[in-house]
Amino acid sequence: NAGVMQNPRHLVRRRGQEARLRCSPMKGHSHVYWYRQLPEEGLKFMVYLQKENIIDESGMPKERFSAEFPKEGPSILRIQQVVRGDSAAYFCASSQSRDSYEQYFGPGTRLTVT
Amino acid sequence: AQSVTQLDSQVPVFEEAPVELRCNYSSSVSVYLFWYVQYPNQGLQLLLKYLSGSTLVKGINGFEAEFNKSQTSFHLRKPSVHISDTAEYFCAVSVPSGGYQKVTFGTGTKLQVIP
Numbered sequence: 001n002a003g004v005m006q007n008p009r010h011l012v013r014r015r016g017q018e019a020r021l022r023c024s025p026m027k028g029h030s031h032v033y034w035y036r037q038l039p040e041e042g043l044k045f046m047v048y049l050q051k052e053n054i055i056d057e058s059g060m061p062k063e064r065f066s067a068e069f070p071k072e073g074p075s076i077l078r079i080q081q082v083v084r085g086d087s088a089a090y091f092c093a094s095s096q097s098r099d100s101y102e103q104y105f106g107p108g109t110r111l112t113v114t
Numbered sequence: 115a116q117s118v119t120q121l122d123s124q125v126p127v128f129e130e131a132p133v134e135l136r137c138n139y140s141s142s143v144s145v146y147l148f149w150y151v152q153y154p155n156q157g158l159q160l161l162l163k164y165l166s167g168s169t170l171v172k173g174i175n176g177f178e179a180e181f182n183k184s185q186t187s188f189h190l191r192k193p194s195v196h197i198s199d200t201a202e203y204f205c206a207v208s209v210p211s212g213g214y215q216k217v218t219f220g221t222g223t224k225l226q227v228i229p
Contacts, residue, residue, distance in 0.1 A: 031214075033217075041221055042204060042221040042222050043204065048214065056211075056216070091157060091158070098213060099213075100215060101165065101208045102163070103217060105158040107156055107157040108156075
């Protein structure tokens with residue numbers, strides 16, 4: 001029973017390029033959450049998605065960041081025109097239902113902007 | 115809005131000694147409480163959770179935590195640590211928000227077990 005999958009595990013981008021991070025939830029889960037972990041900080045909520053819907057994006061930066069969870073395929077977190085401050089670990093979690101209290105985490109994608 | 119405070123950013127402890135990692139939270143509504151462990155360059159793994167019932171919760175790897183409602187605390191303890199417990203530990207609260215359970219994490223405590 002595969003857990004939450006994230007790829008790539010490591011991503012290096014130059015300033016100004018685009019970063020695409022993918023997350024495949026656990027089998028049977030249709031709710032996905034994205035978190036960002038900056039160096040020496042805890043995880044900060046970014047966005048919560050259900051299939052084809054963004055439920056809560058209150059933690060997303062206003063510009064350059066977007067997320068989607070299409071009917072088919074993984075959830076994508078997209079960062080346009082990356083800057084050095086975007087360097088962080090990005091974690092995806094999934095849950096079975098909207099009111100599920102337990103989230104299952106993927107291994108994360110570590111983004112480095114040079 | 116809810117918040118989680120982990121007062122200790124780093125805790126060094128000798129192998130086989132006991133350890134307590136502190137967590138305090140604030141919330142205007144009832145919460146679910148969690149402790150996660152993160153090993154270097156890995157994701158988060160659930161150690162234990164408090165939903166309701168007994169305030170003493172036992173988790174994996176010999177860890178336990180006690181929910182104290184009056185002090186709004188959920189401290190994590192282990193009577194005897196091993197080298198393999200070296201990791202970062204995150205306390206988290208989950209509250210209903212906008213029709214779903216929203217999770218807020220503390221800033222983490224790095225546990226360093228000294229041989």
